[in-house]
Amino acid sequence: MQQIFNFIFKNSNRILFLLLLGISLFLTVQSHSYHKSRVISSANFLSGGVYEKINNVSEYLSLKTQNEALAIENARLKSLLFKTKDSSAIKRFQNLKVTLPDDVVVSKVIRNSFNVHENFLTLNSGSDAGLEPDMGVINNLGIVGIIDKTSKNFATVVSILNVKSQINAKIKKSNHFGSLIWNGRSTGFVQLIDVPRLAAIRKGDTIVTGGQSVIFPENINIGTVDKVEIDNKTHYYTINVKLFNDMTNLGHVYVIKSKNRTEFNNLEKTTKHE
Amino acid sequence: MNSTLLVNISRFILLLAVQIIFFNNMGFLGFIMPLPYILFIILYPVNGNKSGLLIASFLLGLMMDVFSNSGGIHTTACLVLAFVRPSIFKFSFGVSYEYQTIKLNDVLTPERFSFILISVVIHHFTLFILEAFQISFFLDILLRAFLSTIFTVISCIIIIYLIKPNKR
Known part of the structure; x- marks a missing residue:
């Protein structure tokens, strides 16, 4: 017994190192094996809050370009609206009682990463705004990624610049x-x-x-x-x-809430059970 | 509360803050990222508590992982660096390093430079190998690790010169 204690005291550093190494390797491996299961993500109040503070400051530097992008998008949407008024497209939809399948939530990228193999973004809205994992994220130019994890006020997004994304x-x-x-x-x-x-x-x-x-x-x-x-x-x-997108420069993004989603998922689930 | 502990705690927080606010947003050529936060492990007192260093570098890496969504790669790389640090000291400053008074944050000598370089290389190669986790990216990993090493060493030396206490 005495010898066991002596051994532990003599090698306490090595044992501590191996213990901590085990924890960190576990975190690494499980984040590689399936990204949904990662234990730590930046969608928590600490890192999310810090990133939001940083973004509040850096946002001012790009206000002009953001405004220009919004004006261009508005013009494009206006032109689309004028075009549809002329055609009979709207009426036809009304007759068939087709509702818009998707709902859009606006959100803001408070943390962008693009210089590693597995890139994630952090958004400043979370489950309180109705975001859920596996929703699509786009902006006015094109797609950005898919939501990975959500917390109350923040969400992480698997960027399309992620070797795991498909x-x-x-x-x-x-x-x-x-x-x-x-x-x-x-x-x-x-x-x-x-x-x-x-x-x-x-x-x-x-x-x-x-x-x-x-x-x-x-x-x-x-x-x-x-x-x-x-x-x-x-x-x-x-x-x-x-x-089309410059992934290194992202501001406001849109999260797509598909209304058919729950129906689709339930259908898939029942099909798998049978 | 002695002053060494206070200095280390403030260094931990300051380096982490500088890394997250400034260096993480700095992508040379799209993918090269200097990581001077490991200066905390490099500048830790030579005769300081070794278990303390291990735990502190574990926490340092964990904070980096939380902020960069990277699983546990920074944690592992920091731990490995903290563990092999005595051996790097032995290599750079000679076997009897423990009895000398080594001050790292001072004028750059070949010994100090080799110590910083080897530490950064070990940390970065562990980090980038764990990040890719696939042999198919091997050349890519080498290139990234090599270029990032250069930039980290440069930024480390600049920071050391900036915070160097002028007592002359």
């Missing part, structure tokens, strides 16, 4: 689907993989979100085709997509 996307012109991933290199480009060879693709074609999930509505802009390669192993196209 989003359903398609070529606007031809409706060929693929998966949007990021190879971890440039912040201006993402990759669209698994596009069948049949698809006719040209440089400059627009890539938009596909309608195969409830996270994003169909036809939200992502980017344009920059370079097309053929994967040697799978013989599918791998397309380098130039993003």
Whole structure:
């Protein structure tokens, strides 16, 4: 017994190191294995609050560009409104009793990261504003990411610049689907993989979100085709997509609350049970 | 409350604040990030309490992980650096380092520079290997770790010169 105590006292540093190393490696591994299960995230009141304070200050520096972006978007929406008034599109929808499927919550990025392989953003609204995990986040130029975790007042977002993110996307012109991933290199480009060879693709074609999930509505802009390669192993196209969004400069964003979401999820659940 | 403890606590908070507010938002070429917060571990007193250093660097890394959503990679890298620190001292300052009065935050000598460089290299390689966790990014990891090391060393030396106590 005496010897055991002696051993522990003599190696107390090493034992402490191994203990703490075990904890930290556990945190690392479990955050890599499945990102939903991460124990610590910046959606807590401490780091969220600090980031909000920092953002309150740095926001002033970009007020002018933010205002310009908003004015441009307003003009675009106005023009859309004028166009629809002329056509009979609105009336037709009213007759069919089609409600808008999606609700939009405005939020602000208080922390942006783009210089590691797994990038996350922090938003300044959380479950109090009705945000839930797996909701889509966009801004006026295109998609930004998917909500990962929410707390009362903050939420973290898996950026599209995250090597773990995978989003359903398609070529606007031809409706060929693929998966949007990021190879971890440039912040201006993402990759669209698994596009069948049949698809006719040209440089400059627009890539938009596909309608195969409830996270994003169909036809939200992502980017344009920059370079097309053929994967040697799978013989599918791998397309380098130039993003419309400047992911290094994000301000206000919109979170999409799909109204069909609960219905869709319940349907999926019952299908899996059977 | 002695002054060493107070100095260390304030250094912990200040370096963390500078890292989060200033250096984390600083991406040279999109992905190079200087991490001078590890100066806390580098500047910890040579004959200070070793278990204290381990616990402090664990907390330091944990705070960084909370703020950057990175799981436990900063924690692990800081712990590894804190644990191998005596060996780096032995390498840079010779075997009898414990009996000398080593002051790190002073004029840059080859010994001090090699100590800072080796510490930063060990920390960064642990960090970037854990961050990618995949062999397929190996060249990318090497490049990132190498470039970030350069920038961290530069920012560390600048900070040391800025906070150096002028007692002459």
